Amino acid sequence: MKGSGRALEKPRVVIDTNVAAIFWQGSARECLVRFARRQFQVCVTELVLEEYAETAWEVKLEENLPQNPQPWLNWISGRATIPAPVALAEPVSADPDDDKFIECALAASADYVVTRDRHLLRLEKPFGINVLDDRAFLRRLSRVKAR
Numbered sequence: 001m002k003g004s005g006r007a008l009e010k011p012r013v014v015i016d017t018n019v020a021a022i023f024w025q026g027s028a029r030e031c032l033v034r035f036a037r038r039q040f041q042v043c044v045t046e047l048v049l050e051e052y053a054e055t056a057w058e059v060k061l062e063e064n065l066p067q068n069p070q071p072w073l074n075w076i077s078g079r080a081t082i083p084a085p086v087a088l089a090e091p092v093s094a095d096p097d098d099d100k101f102i103e104c105a106l107a108a109s110a111d112y113v114v115t116r117d118r119h120l121l122r123l124e125k126p127f128g129i130n131v132l133d134d135r136a137f138l139r140r141l142s143r144v145k146a147r
Contacts, residue, residue: 011040011144012081014048014105016098016115017055019134022072023065027134031114035079039141042080043108047100049077083107092126095119105129112137 013035019028035042044052056069086107093099098120105113105127112130113120114137123131132140 009041010038011112011141012043012108012110013040013137014043014101014108014110014113016101016113016117016120017048017051018116019114020052020076021055021059022067022069023056023059023063027138028116030138031134034138034141040112042076043104043110044076044080044082045085045100045104045107046082047085048104049073049082051100052076081108092123093119094122102126102129112140 015031015035019031021028022032034040053069053073056073059065060067060069083104084107086103088099088103088106091099092102095117098115098117101113101115101120102123104110106129110129112132114132114134115121116133120131121133125131130140
């Protein structure tokens with residue numbers, strides 16, 4: 001974890017929508033379970049929350065799913081750290097729509113961005129922030145917890 005004063009703090013994590021959606025299973029679901037168990041702190045900006053909501057409702061309607069995503073959205077927004085956003089001077093991702101996750105990570109002094117997005121994963125460690133897929137993040141989290 002970053003900084004000497006943060007040694008005892010839980011990792012700060014920005015979770016991309018492609019991992020955070022409530023309807024996903026497997027390692028994406030396990031990330032949410034670990035967040036619920038308070039193994040790390042999720043950080044979101046209003047822009048990230050908006051994308052979570054848009055995606056959750058789109059998936060519900062497109063897949064005709066019975067689950068109402070609103071309680072999940074309320075849970076995330078109630079438990080997450082919501083920093084004031086920072087703007088990048090220029091795009092860092094090949095897909096500028098992905099920059100909101102890097103901006104959020106910078107604003108929150110996050111340790112990780114967790115994503116399945118190839119454009120973000122190619123960045124590897126922008127501004128000193130680890131960009132990992134959900135499986136790699138869970139392995140890293142297990143190693144940190146074991147110490």
